[in-house]
Amino acid sequence: MMLGWLHAHKELTAVVLGTAFGMAVRVTMLRSDYRQYPAYPHGKIIHLSLGLIAGALGSVAVPALYNKDYTAITFLSLAAQQFREVRNMERNTLTAIDKMELIPRGAAYIEGIAVVFEGRNYLAILTAFITSNFVLWIGWWVGLIMGLVLLVVANYFMKGKKISHIADVQMAPLKLEGPNLFVGDVYLMNVGLDESRNIIMQLGIGFILTPKNDDAKVTIANLGQRQAILHDVSTRLGVYRDDGDPSLLPIAKLGLPTGKLGILVLPREKDTDKAYQSVRNVPLLEAAVRMPTEANRKSTEANPSG
Amino acid sequence: MAKIVGVVTTKREYVGGGAPIIFARDEAHLQMIAHLLEKVMDCSAHSVDEELFIIVDHK
Structure with missing residues (x-):
């Protein structure tokens, strides 16, 4: 019926x-x-x-x-x-x-x-x-x-890719050489105040992102992608920062010789496991994804040298 | 571009020129002044060496 x-x-x-x-x-x-x-x-x-x-x-x-x-x-x-x-x-x-x-x-x-x-x-x-x-x-x-x-x-x-698809994420120790802050061997910034140095060494968590291939190098070098990582981690774990505290700044810097990305996060809650997971789960931004190797391969196929 | 908005030092002969210069008594005093300037100006204090700090506006 x-x-x-x-x-x-x-x-x-x-x-x-x-x-x-x-x-x-x-x-x-x-x-x-x-x-x-x-x-x-x-x-x-x-x-x-x-x-x-x-x-x-x-x-x-x-x-x-x-x-x-x-x-x-x-x-x-x-x-x-x-x-x-x-x-x-x-x-x-x-x-x-x-x-x-x-x-x-x-x-x-x-x-x-x-x-x-x-x-x-x-x-x-x-x-x-x-x-x-x-x-x-x-x-x-x-x-x-x-x-x-x-x-x-x-x-x-609509799932989309994540950072873990293009880069290996590793925790890395933060170290200070005088006022200069490093994560692993990547230089991050110059921190002048003793107070800020102590807070960063106490609360900061460092990560090194090693790109898995040449395309990935370009993607994690993108400033928008880096900002997205910092924002996502700060949203999930909180951030130890306030307006008027410019030296407590979560920052991501590129190790130029290697193409690795060094990241410093200052979470409110120092939970390294959660921080690690949240870095891995940051979505890849459409605007940041580049495929230079593919583009170069195609262009050499089209115009044989000589 | 970042701008130097102030210089703090314990050594008078180190510095000169355009930005406001503040002389500190010793290193502890220098840290204190740099701290104050960082909060008040919302600018980062960077250490050139133990006796010379620059306050930089990165915005």
């Missing part, structure tokens, strides 16, 4: 299933984790509503196209326009908040977050579109299966 009804009202089923799965994709990708964003209820409501709208737009387009109403596709471009606005909104909010952070996220990290927010909405549209398509094409049960498959696929694609 129920199944018969679903067959009889194919278009309605397509729209409802499509919207539901589009929304479901957005819900599963809405993270409230240590980054605390968007953890506040209002942020969540904004993104859930947009997810619903994305799902609805994606699924409604399909029955329209089946009825040879081809202008329906312009609907989707309208949606794209809307979601570019989402990216702007995220960027503006985060940039405004960033000025008030003890350890700012940095422009590259903010841009990365904003892009992800936009991308998630497109995935919601795509899921809704394909689900709705299969319902109309074959039947509601195929739509259901495709929806579930896409749910898994979308989450898989």
Whole structure:
């Protein structure tokens, strides 16, 4: 009886299933984790509503196209326009908040977050579109299966890589030579005050990031990526720092001869295991990832020397 | 670019020139003045050597 009804009202089923799965994709990708964003209820409501709208737009387009109403596709471009606005909104909010952070996220990290927010909405549209398509094409049960498959696929694609994929993270001792602070053999900074030196030696944790290949060297040298590491560790473990204490500064410096990255963090809570894990789990920023080896290989293939 | 906003030293003959110069009695006094300047100016104190500090605005 129920199944018969679903067959009889194919278009309605397509729209409802499509919207539901589009929304479901957005819900599963809405993270409230240590980054605390968007953890506040209002942020969540904004993104859930947009997810619903994305799902609805994606699924409604399909029955329209089946009825040879081809202008329906312009609907989707309208949606794209809307979601570019989402990216702007995220960027503006985060940039405004960033000025008030003890350890700012940095422009590259903010841009990365904003892009992800936009991308998630497109995935919601795509899921809704394909689900709705299969319902109309074959039947509601195929739509259901495709929806579930896409749910898994979308989450898989949005995972992204982490620092641990491109670099070996090692804890390294901090040492002072006069006023000069080193982590391992990487020079960090000159600390003038005895008081600051004591605090850094007591509370600081040092890490050395060794890039796994030449591409990784370029990526961890990126200033935005370094700032993201400092911000994430400071968010997870707190930071021993205040406005007006410029010498207590978590810092990341490159050992130029080796390409290794030396990092000093000053956590509120000196838990080396957690600090180690949080450095490893920092997301790789899209803006920082470079593939120079691939680019060079291609260019030599195109122009043989001699 | 960073800017030197002050110089603190215990040796008068070490220094001269444009930035404000403060003379300290001894090394403990020098640490104290550098500490004060760091907090007040929100600038970092860097040690050139034990007897000469520069206060640098990195912003």
